[in-house]
Amino acid sequence: MESQFLTTFVLLLAISSTMADPVPVSKSFSKFAIQLYQQCVAEKGGNVILSPFSVQSALSLALMGATGETAREMSTVMGYGTQDRNAIADNFATLLSTYKDSPLLKIANKIYVQNKYHVKAQFNDIATKKFNSEAQSLNFAQNVESAKTINTWVEDKTNDKIKDLIPADALNEDTRMVLVNAIYFKGLWENKFKPEDTKKMPFHVTKTSEVDNFKYGILEDLNAVALEMPYKDSDLSMLIILPNEIDGLPALEAALGNKDLSEITQNLYKTEVMVYLPKFKIEYEIELKNVLSKMGMAQMFSNGAEFKDLLEEEEPLKVSKVIHKAFIEVNEEGAEAAAATGAIFLTRTAHVAIFRKTFKVDHPYFFVIKSNENVPVFSGSVKEF
Secondary structure, three states, rough: OEOOOOOOOOEEEOOOOOOOOOOOOOHHHHHHHHHHHHHHHHHHOOEEEEHHHHHHHHHHHHHOOOOHHHHHHHHOOOOOOOHHHHHHHHHHHHHHHOOOOOOOOOEEEEEEEEEOOOOOHHHHHHHHOOOOEEEEEEOOOOOHHHHHHHHHHHHHHHOOOOOOOOOHHOOOOEEEEEEEEEEEEEEEEOOOHHHHHHHHHHOOEEEEEEEEEEEEEEEHHHEEEEEEEEEEOOOOEEEEEOOOOOHHHHHHHHHHOOHHHHHHHHHOOEEEEEEEOOOOEEEEEEEEEHHHHHOOOOOOOOOOOOOOEEOOOOOOOOOOOOEEEEEEEEEEOOEEEEEEEEEOOOOOOOOOOOOOOOEOOOOOOEEEEEOOOOOEEEEEEEEOO
16 A cells, blocks of 8 residues: 655644744745735635745745755755755744744644654754644544544644634544644734724725825836735734736736745835725635646656655655645734645835825735735735625
8 A cells, every 4th residue: 555645734824923034935836826816716716825934934844855856856946955954944933933932923833753753863953943743643544533632733723714624634644644734823913094084985995094104115117006014022024016007917927926025025115005805705625636746846746756864764755735825814903814734645216205196906906914025924816805
């Protein structure tokens, strides 16, 4: 009977203090986030909310146990190039340590291993010291109980926003390992909207409006405008990119593939803006096997997968599923978001505002919740209400 390797990852996004930038990881995260978003849109329509940071975190942990062509594919797609695993692990250790004591951003990792099997010492050392993970044994043959254990952990780490991440039938006697990454985010706007100003308006949808100083820019090459709204007491902000045309989102989504977030944010300047923003809530679920394969990570799902540095026992391992669930709610106060992924295995001088700008979000748009260093934690699009 063929053995299977399963990785599961859940991400919670939250507010945090200033994030350090070790090696230039923001570009790799940004590139991966856009490609992931584009492929998910192609795979499944409608409103989208993803946590590319969650997916990349879990895949990076799995990469620590990958070898050969499998490792090369994973490193290439995630933008790491020829960095060795220790350098990649050090990047994550720096990122995670930034949020270790944050009351607003909670990040957790967990490894579940089939009982009587043993995690390889080197992988365990990296997982524990660099990814702040811990291991727990489960009998995956008892799939209902094992799924309940994992899903309960996920619910706890995501403030009950992500439920039933792992279906029981995704686990069986051939399952050897499940990797879980969890992040939860609840942030208040630095400049809150007034609930009494909320009123219904057409979306071409409940809207909020506020006048304040925000980072704003006209993105001529994307045929769009952008607005960045910070969250209170954090280095995180929501970047909204609004196409100039009502039906311009598909063209924007295609053009974003040639852009890095830093190229967009450097074109923004602080000015007084009247903002009209829809209140919205999105729940999203997608199986990422096809998405990741099309991005260039097909081998990890095949019988030729190489995960020789995960377990002491010499069994062929492969990823069988990658399940991603995400949630976001945006209102006058701020935003709350959570996500779960299960893989069963310009600089421009600031301008002084002369005329007040109006940023009216009344048709489909793309958004990112990101750090000051342009690491995207959540991304998505609102197309309909």
